Amino acid sequence: MNAHKLGRVVGRILLLLAAFSAVFPVFWTLLNAFKNRVDIVTPTPLFFFTPTLDNFAYVLGRESVFAGLINSLIISGASVLIGALLGLPAAYAIARYPNRWSGDIQFFVLSLRFLPPVAIAIPLMVIWLDFGLYDTRLSMIVTYTLLTLATVIWLSVPAFARVPKEVEEAARVDGYGPYAIFFLIALPIALRSLIGAVAFAFVLVWNEFLIALMLTTSDAKTLPIVASELTQLGRDVPWGILNASVVLLSIPPLLFIGVLSGMLNSAFKRKTS
Amino acid sequence: MKQKNSLPAVFLTPAMMILAVLAFVPTVYAIYISLQNRELSRPVGDFVGIANYIDLFSDRRFINAIGVSLTWEAVTVGMTLIVAVGLGILLFECAAPRMRNILALLFLMPVILPRVSAAFVWKFAFHPLYGIATYPYKAITGQPLDLLSNPATALATVALVDVWQWGLFFSVIVLKLLETLPPQPFEAARLDHARTWEIYTHIAIPMLKAPLISLAFVKMIESLRAFDLIYVMTRGGPGITTETLDMYAFSQGFIESGRISYASSMAVLMMIATSIAFTFIWKRVQ
Secondary structure, eight states: OHHHHHHHHHHHHHHHHHHHHHHHHHHHHHHHHTSOHHHHSOSSOOSSOOOOSHHHHHHHHOHHHHHHHHHHHHHHHHHHHHHHHHHHHHHHHHHHSOOTTHHHHHHHHHHTTTSOHHHHHHHHHHHHHHHTOTTOHHHHHHHHHHHHHHHHHHHHHHHHHTSOHHHHHHHHHTTOOHHHIIIIIIHHHHHHHHHHHHHHHHHHHHHOOHHHHHHOSSTTOOHHHHHHHHHTOOSSOOHHHHHHHHHHHHHHHHHTHHHHHHHHHHHHHHHHO | OOOOOOHHHHHHHHHHHHHHHHHHHHHHHHHHHHTBOOBTTBSOOOBOTTHHHHHHHTOHHHHHHHHHHHHHHHHHHHHHHHHHHHHHHHHHHHOOHHHHHHHHHHHHHHHHSOHHHHHHHHHHHTOTTTOSSSHHHHHHHSSOOOSTTOTTTHHHHHHHHHHHHHHHHHHHHHHHHHHHSOSHHHHHHHHTTOOHHHHIIIIIHHHTHHHHHHHHHHHHHHHTTOHHHHHHHTTTOSTTTTOOHHHHHHIIIIISSOOHHHHHHHHHHHHHHHHHHHHHHHHHHO
């Protein structure tokens, strides 16, 4: 019995260490974002210091960061919107009207995820150059729609499948047509999981790096590209500014952590019931 | 009973058309460019047949990149699953429900971070002079520790960040999977005085074999997207020790020479290899 207790204590310590490792690096970056350069470049890490807002002021005042932020918001927002508008109905059709191609369609949607991003980015770069659309928001929105649409479909099919069939059946008896059932019954019932799917698609394209790096050079650069350029600055690195821009880049995805964890919970509840 | 219903066609067609166009056009175009000798500075190229592909096989950097990519896949997938199963079991065994929920939320954080952010957070943490992760070593030995510039440790250090993101995330999924298991086999084993680790190795993990294989499959696909981490942390260096296939294709197509046709032939080979491998695994998993 004693050995068992000891095991639990050791297990708890390991869990706390893992939690520490998950949080501390991010927390440390946040602290550094509020430090003056002299407080970062120290032989011993400093926990107590006079905080400064200079780094954030500098980052937010820089035109390139601001432009990257606007580009990221427009490109991610538009591609997620298109992905949701087209993807949610498609997912519903796959979940509720299975036919002999359904399996193939689902495999096709998944297989898009197999493609190495570099294999999509290289030809697309040439295509957009030939069309004269290289380095524009439009070309980025179209390219990201491939990612958002596939992701929304993939994650929404199980969400629609979890809507009780009886409810839809009852609505049909009450005289609802198939479209009314989708908009008035299935969509509201599955809403929570669907928001999770859309949020996931947003996080995916907000964080996307390689395709944006290859398809933009100045006008349509997204925030991850701008942030990575800051991290490649020369010898006299402005560490505080770097940390501040990383914090700025990470805030939008972290806002969705509650939604995504809710989606995870509802995805696994199905199996117990 | 079944009347004619326009909904499936109306709902499916636009999405599938767009996906098909967006997926097939680049794929076909990649093959088309790979048979030419186009360069970024020279928009028109001539057809050279499969010359690019032949060149690839005598390109030592390409062979090296294959090795790095395979090592990367094996290390990150393996370590992620080990960490996920280990921590998942600990969460299930040692944490009370409230604690579980808090930890699950914290464990989700690394994977939601943009990879560029995660890469920078750790690049700075591993900084030989000012890094918080290398500080203990420096304080004890008085020597700086430069893991990212050392050919022997660079790839493992980048892999650590990947496992930090995905291992913690998957441990939450393993926890949810364990929670869905029926309790009876566990209780029966406890009555037979089975040890805790025996319950997991003999009962829980075999029961979760299928979802764990699916997790491994997802991680294999995600591990192909290592570019962001490597680009920010090492740029393929020191030398070419962390140069994966996508990193090499990128540097051939963009940084060094702008040889997009050559880079494209690499992309085509990667596309073929991953499609075959993953289709095969997917059909097996099904």
